[in-house]
Amino acid sequence: MINLPASTDPGAFVHPALLYRGHEEYLAGVGGFVRAALAADEPVMVAVPGGHLDALRESIGPTSADVTWVDMTQLGRNPGRILASLQDFADRRADRPARIVGEPIWPGRSQAEALEATRHEALINTAFAGRRATVLCPYDTLGLPASVVSDARRTHPVVMEEGKVLLSPHYTDAASVCAGCDHPLPEPEGAAPRLAYTHGELGEVRAQTEGWARGTTLSAARRGDLVLAVSEAAANSLAHGDGKGSLRLWSTADGTVVAEIRDGGHLADPLAGRRRPALASANGGRGLWMIHQLCDLVEIRALDSGLTLRLHMTTS
Numbered sequence: 001m002i003n004l005p006a007s008t009d010p011g012a013f014v015h016p017a018l019l020y021r022g023h024e025e026y027l028a029g030v031g032g033f034v035r036a037a038l039a040a041d042e043p044v045m046v047a048v049p050g051g052h053l054d055a056l057r058e059s060i061g062p063t064s065a066d067v068t069w070v071d072m073t074q075l076g077r078n079p080g081r082i083l084a085s086l087q088d089f090a091d092r093r094a095d096r097p098a099r100i101v102g103e104p105i106w107p108g109r110s111q112a113e114a115l116e117a118t119r120h121e122a123l124i125n126t127a128f129a130g131r132r133a134t135v136l137c138p139y140d141t142l143g144l145p146a147s148v149v150s151d152a153r154r155t156h157p158v159v160m161e162e163g164k165v166l167l168s169p170h171y172t173d174a175a176s177v178c179a180g181c182d183h184p185l186p187e188p189e190g191a192a193p194r195l196a197y198t199h200g201e202l203g204e205v206r207a208q209t210e211g212w213a214r215g216t217t218l219s220a221a222r223r224g225d226l227v228l229a230v231s232e233a234a235a236n237s238l239a240h241g242d243g244k245g246s247l248r249l250w251s252t253a254d255g256t257v258v259a260e261i262r263d264g265g266h267l268a269d270p271l272a273g274r275r276r277p278a279l280a281s282a283n284g285g286r287g288l289w290m291i292h293q294l295c296d297l298v299e300i301r302a303l304d305s306g307l308t309l310r311l312h313m314t315t316s
Helices: 023-039 050-060 079-091 111-127 146-155 174-181 202-213 220-240 286-294
Strands: 016-020 044-048 067-071 098-102 133-140 158-161 164-167 195-198 244-251 257-263 297-303 306-313
Touching: 016 023, 016 146, 023 044, 023 050, 023 098, 023 133, 044 050, 044 079, 050 067, 079 098, 079 111, 079 286, 111 146, 111 174, 111 297, 133 146, 146 174, 195 202, 195 220, 202 220, 202 244, 220 244, 220 257, 220 286, 220 306, 286 306
Parallel strands: 016 133, 016 158, 044 067, 044 098, 098 133
Antiparallel strands: 158 164, 195 244, 244 257, 257 306, 297 306
């Protein structure tokens, strides 16, 4: 399937980055990976942007094998939702090695989205450690910023480029990558008054959010989603952030609605909210999980000074 270097344990989780140049290299690399999985009668999930998805399906042709096709522009609109879907696919086929193609960063992604997708790529290595699975991640070296391609070398133990498969000398642990993703967040361009809250004031946080959201272009349903997401984040502040926090709300020039929640808490588990919480779990990241499901982008900054969440919702 993939001719790995001799030093790589064939029974362990494998996470290669395919650094491709152009359409033909893409179809050859990704298509070859999918065909090899089908030939080995192994389940394969292909989660790539819609245009690539169509090209791959046409190239591979009809098949009765176990193939799951997913448009990554929908699944990965919020990068924080991707990992759970990949794990669900592998869990449903735990008796066989799972083969997954995941393309979380494509030309046109915003810098904020690419940064959270890079965080996702690093956390894949933690989440899948010890599992019989291969997750191949294509990167367009012609269309993506050089910094994104450089980060791919840091988040993937194995790199496939120009027909060669090598161990990446730049690969590093997830904690280092995630810390590097904690860039300072830009301040909003307009006024964004800060509402401080503490125990007993969660209702005020909800009311403030609901009243403010009525003046945005969000639909009634999306306003409800925003209030629920902010409420979950604020409740986490009260439970885990020294019992207090602050909220800011604003809209960007393109109409995106942003809610920022800051508190003095810390993210003990970087995978919190990215894995589907167990039904029996009393405290398994349910709030953050729900936030990821509701929002189009969740920016996380976990610093020594505290935790910041920026929740983005678009009107469409």
